[in-house]
Amino acid sequence: MKLVVYVMNDTTLLEPFLRDLNNNNIRGATIISSTGMARKLYESDDMRFIGSLRTLFDNSRVESNVILMVLPDDLVAVAYQVIERIVGDLSKPNSGIAFTLPIENVKGYKQSV
Numbered sequence: 832m833k834l835v836v837y838v839m840n841d842t843t844l845l846e847p848f849l850r851d852l853n854n855n856n857i858r859g860a861t862i863i864s865s866t867g868m869a870r871k872l873y874e875s876d877d878m879r880f881i882g883s884l885r886t887l888f889d890n891s892r893v894e895s896n897v898i899l900m901v902l903p904d905d906l907v908a909v910a911y912q913v914i915e916r917i918v919g920d921l922s923k924p925n926s927g928i929a930f931t932l933p934i935e936n937v938k939g940y941k942q943s944v
Contacts, residue, residue: 836899857900
């Protein structure tokens with residue numbers, strides 16, 4: 832089992848992302864609204880940024896979504912395919928970040944059929 836964590840920067844893609852997960856037999860995820868460190872520092876009156884650094888931040892993006900999925904190993908690749916199909920290449924700026932963590936002793940997990 833793996834915990835797939837995806838930080839989605841473009842929250843307008845959440846609905847199509849969840850539909851695509853569902854269409855690919857991934858029917859459980861937890862969605863947490865979040866704000867990144869860079870955004871909070873950007874908004875801070877106390878933090879002084881070098882002018883060129885400010886241009887790196889997407890000023891329109893206020894929050895992101897952290898999507899957590901507990902998946903059997905064979906569905907991890909499917910989850911990554913869905914992410915890149917909806918969001919695009921994760922190596923591009925502002926596309927988000929995805930990673931997995933191994934998990935053990937899961938209780939309360941119901942495998943989709």
